[in-house]
Amino acid sequence: MFKLHLVHFLLCIHFANGAPEGYLPIISCLEESNIPQDYPNTSNFSQDSLDYNLRLNFTPIAIAVPSTVPQVQAAVNCAAKLGIKVNPKSGGHSYAGHSVGGEDGHLVVDLKYFRETKVDSATNVATIGPGARLGNIALDLYAQGERAMAHGICPGVGIGGHVLHGGQGYSSHTYGLLLDFLVSAEVVLANGSVATASNTSNPDLFWALRGAGMSFGIVTSMEFRTIPAPPENILFYYPYLWNQTQAHAGWDAWQAYCGGETTPIIPPAMNVRWVIVDGDDGLLLFLLEGAFHGSIEDFDLSIAPLIDVLDEIGGFQGNVTGVVGWLDALLYANSNGLYSNWDNNQTLETPLNYTAHATFFAKSLMTRNLSPAGVDAWINRLYATGPTSPTGWYFIVAAQGGPTSYVPTVPADSTSYAHRHSIYEWQLVAQTNSPPFNDAGITWLNPFVSDIEAAESNLTLGMYYNYADPTLSKEEAHERYWLQHYGRLAEIKKSVDPDLVFLNPQTVGN
Numbered sequence: 001m002f003k004l005h006l007v008h009f010l011l012c013i014h015f016a017n018g019a020p021e022g023y024l025p026i027i028s029c030l031e032e033s034n035i036p037q038d039y040p041n042t043s044n045f046s047q048d049s050l051d052y053n054l055r056l057n058f059t060p061i062a063i064a065v066p067s068t069v070p071q072v073q074a075a076v077n078c079a080a081k082l083g084i085k086v087n088p089k090s091g092g093h094s095y096a097g098h099s100v101g102g103e104d105g106h107l108v109v110d111l112k113y114f115r116e117t118k119v120d121s122a123t124n125v126a127t128i129g130p131g132a133r134l135g136n137i138a139l140d141l142y143a144q145g146e147r148a149m150a151h152g153i154c155p156g157v158g159i160g161g162h163v164l165h166g167g168q169g170y171s172s173h174t175y176g177l178l179l180d181f182l183v184s185a186e187v188v189l190a191n192g193s194v195a196t197a198s199n200t201s202n203p204d205l206f207w208a209l210r211g212a213g214m215s216f217g218i219v220t221s222m223e224f225r226t227i228p229a230p231p232e233n234i235l236f237y238y239p240y241l242w243n244q245t246q247a248h249a250g251w252d253a254w255q256a257y258c259g260g261e262t263t264p265i266i267p268p269a270m271n272v273r274w275v276i277v278d279g280d281d282g283l284l285l286f287l288l289e290g291a292f293h294g295s296i297e298d299f300d301l302s303i304a305p306l307i308d309v310l311d312e313i314g315g316f317q318g319n320v321t322g323v324v325g326w327l328d329a330l331l332y333a334n335s336n337g338l339y340s341n342w343d344n345n346q347t348l349e350t351p352l353n354y355t356a357h358a359t360f361f362a363k364s365l366m367t368r369n370l371s372p373a374g375v376d377a378w379i380n381r382l383y384a385t386g387p388t389s390p391t392g393w394y395f396i397v398a399a400q401g402g403p404t405s406y407v408p409t410v411p412a413d414s415t416s417y418a419h420r421h422s423i424y425e426w427q428l429v430a431q432t433n434s435p436p437f438n439d440a441g442i443t444w445l446n447p448f449v450s451d452i453e454a455a456e457s458n459l460t461l462g463m464y465y466n467y468a469d470p471t472l473s474k475e476e477a478h479e480r481y482w483l484q485h486y487g488r489l490a491e492i493k494k495s496v497d498p499d500l501v502f503l504n505p506q507t508v509g510n
């Protein structure tokens with residue numbers, strides 16, 4: 001059993017420094033409009049202005065905490081009138097502190113009270129509030145007719161930010177991104193009006209919301225199609241402790257399997273990724289893990305083309321596989337003790353006052369198979385600097401796309417999410433246990449991207465907004481997050497939010 005403490009949480013409650021000098025105009029406006037707010041002199045304010053990522057620290061001018069759509073509209077009107085920038089906050093898990101502004105002085109609209117999940121038993125369409133968290137949603141969908149969607153893994157992630165910029169998890173190769181389940185959204189726009197966005201109502205806005213939602217308004221309610229919860233779920237963990245030569249061979253085998261060069265290749269039911277962490281004596285631990293939605297017999301046949309090659313490479317540490325129900329699959333089989341340390345034994349149920357944090361810097365990459373030179377560059381840098389890194393680290397590379405994935409079956413231009421052609425989603429994380437973060441972690445991490453890109457003929461690779469990197473300039477962020485879709489996004493931004501009411505350092509149109 002491997003005990004990997006990959007994500008560090010700490011409960012963090014800060015108490016405020018004292019009462020404000022006087023009423024700021026925005027606070028008066030919120031009061032006059034009867035919008036509940038966190039006052040800067042309360043612990044609510046300190047708590048609600050903390051981002052998930054404690055490396056960053058921004059101070060909003062005010063935090064509105066509405067519980068009705070008219071209150072959201074009024075909050076937007078107050079800010080727009082006063083020239084204050086607005087940021088919606090759903091689960092608050094932005095890697096870049098964007099839901100608390102990404103810089104000081106913004107109005108945060110905290111949507112924590114918009115958190116219901118209701119399934120229509122006739123249509124199986126679920127209506128979900130943006131402030132609902134993934135664990136609660138999974139429980140509620142399952143309780144209402146054993147329904148499900150594909151989405152990310154940590155139960156505390158809010159659906160608002162997650163779905164509007166992608167949303168990938170253990171089951172995405174089989175069933176798609178969470179945004180592929182979105183059918184319509186109710187949005188408060190910059191001029192304070194409420195719009196419905198769907199295929200048939202404001203289709204341009206609907207296109208923009210599915211990939212770049214934070215730039216276009218405050219989503220207050222969403223409708224999703226759902227699927228029956230997958231009845232068969234195999235969770236698996238195959239750890240390998242490898243030296244550089246072995247890792248290189250392992251990466252080649254993985255690319256062949258996921259990228260369509262091996263026969264048979266990865267089938268649709270297989271969801272697989274690497275988690276890479278430091279080992280001892282210059283070795284690194286490559287943990288192949290995932291979920292298979294089918295029978296154990298089919299799983300064994302389907303994983304064999306990859307495992308057979310990896311086993312020949314050596315370094316195998318003993319696998320764990322388990323047949324689990326859907327909810328246990330979402331928890332990494334927490335309840336039967338298969339593998340329970342990912343999230344410090346979090347339950348799917350997350351309370352309203354949920355406060356988890358980590359202190360980190362992350363980079364993402366969206367790639368197809370790397371060329372031989374690219375694999376060299378990646379593995380060389382990993383072994384040259386991984387064992388002597390200035391901070392803790394973990395890397396995750398998930399095969400969400402590729403020839404048999406659901407993701408590229410959705411036409412590439414039908415949503416503003418720009419990465420359907422890529423196979424792998426990379427997440428490279430440098431972290432410390434608590435603040436202050438050691439900035440040497442940033443200079444340590446950046447060359448992983450530049451080395452790989454240099455080896456790939458200086459290709460500019462895509463990056464994933466849900467793993468936002470606040471060190472990117474706005475121009476670089478626009479290009480890497482939205483690639484070929486940025487031009488159309490900028491046009492739509494001009495028409496629905498010409499004054500840039502919804503703004504953070506990387507929003508469309510900034």
Ligand SMILES: Cc1cc2nc3c(=O)[nH]c(=O)nc-3n(C[C@H](O)[C@H](O)[C@H](O)COP(=O)(O)OP(=O)(O)OC[C@H]3O[C@@H](n4cnc5c(N)ncnc54)[C@H](O)[C@@H]3O)c2cc1C
Pocket residue numbers: 007052087088089090091092093094095098099111130151152153154156157158159160161162164165166167168169213214215217218219220466467504
């Ligand atoms: C522990 C952890 C695990 C994660 N696991 C995964 C994973 O498995 N797969 C994956 O794909 N991602 C994962 N992520 C990334 C996650 O998808 C993003 O951080 C996501 O944006 C978080 O959504 P949120 O609502 O919690 O965040 P917030 O910080 O509230 O919002 C993020 C962004 O979306 C905007 N936004 C929020 N709500 C709305 C709204 N209602 N209308 C318009 N814009 C809005 C915010 O202004 C901000 O720009 C993880 C993140 C963390 C911290």
Ligand SMILES: *[C@@H]1O[C@H](CO)[C@@H](O)[C@H](O)[C@H]1NC(C)=O
Pocket residue numbers: 036037038044065353
């Ligand atoms: C502030 O926190 C308290 C305790 O958690 C809660 O009852 C109250 O509703 C919060 N206020 C707002 C505006 O969210």
Ligand SMILES: *[C@@H]1O[C@H](CO)[C@@H](O)[C@H](O)[C@H]1NC(C)=O
Pocket residue numbers: 019020039041042
């Ligand atoms: C915080 O400030 C508000 C507005 O000035 C005031 O009404 C309230 O009593 C203060 N609360 C605390 C805990 O000091």
Ligand SMILES: *[C@@H]1O[C@H](CO)[C@@H](O)[C@H](O)[C@H]1NC(C)=O
Pocket residue numbers: 182183199
């Ligand atoms: C929108 O319409 C397109 C084209 O008809 C269709 O392929 C797609 O499934 C629809 N999407 C939603 C969310 O209804």
Ligand SMILES: *[C@@H]1O[C@H](CO)[C@@H](O)[C@H](O)[C@H]1NC(C)=O
Pocket residue numbers: 243244245246313314
């Ligand atoms: C890596 O491990 C393999 C298998 O144990 C071994 O044959 C090889 O010599 C090692 N290579 C290096 C560079 O240590």
Ligand SMILES: *[C@@H]1O[C@H](CO)[C@@H](O)[C@H](O)[C@H]1NC(C)=O
Pocket residue numbers: 299300303319320321322
């Ligand atoms: C290890 O994997 C093999 C092949 O998939 C499987 O047959 C075996 O049961 C697994 N071992 C454990 C302990 O799960």
Ligand SMILES: *[C@@H]1O[C@H](CO)[C@@H](O)[C@H](O)[C@H]1NC(C)=O
Pocket residue numbers: 337340341344345
């Ligand atoms: C998680 O739960 C398992 C089994 O219930 C237990 O063995 C383990 O120590 C727990 N881990 C943490 C980090 O609490």
Ligand SMILES: *[C@@H]1O[C@H](CO)[C@@H](O)[C@H](O)[C@H]1NC(C)=O
Pocket residue numbers: 011351353355
């Ligand atoms: C959250 O609320 C629960 C009860 O609703 C309470 O037991 C717990 O102490 C609260 N946690 C924090 C961090 O305030």
Ligand SMILES: *[C@@H]1O[C@H](CO)[C@@H](O)[C@H](O)[C@H]1NC(C)=O
Pocket residue numbers: 454455456457458
């Ligand atoms: C990449 O760009 C660098 C610097 O501009 C240049 O020296 C190098 O030759 C380029 N590499 C390739 C493979 O094009």
Ligand SMILES: *[C@@H]1O[C@H](CO)[C@@H](O)[C@H](O)[C@H]1NC(C)=O
Pocket residue numbers: 189191192193495496497
């Ligand atoms: C608000 O903006 C939307 C999008 O640009 C527009 O369709 C609508 O007419 C505007 N409403 C008002 C009241 O100006």
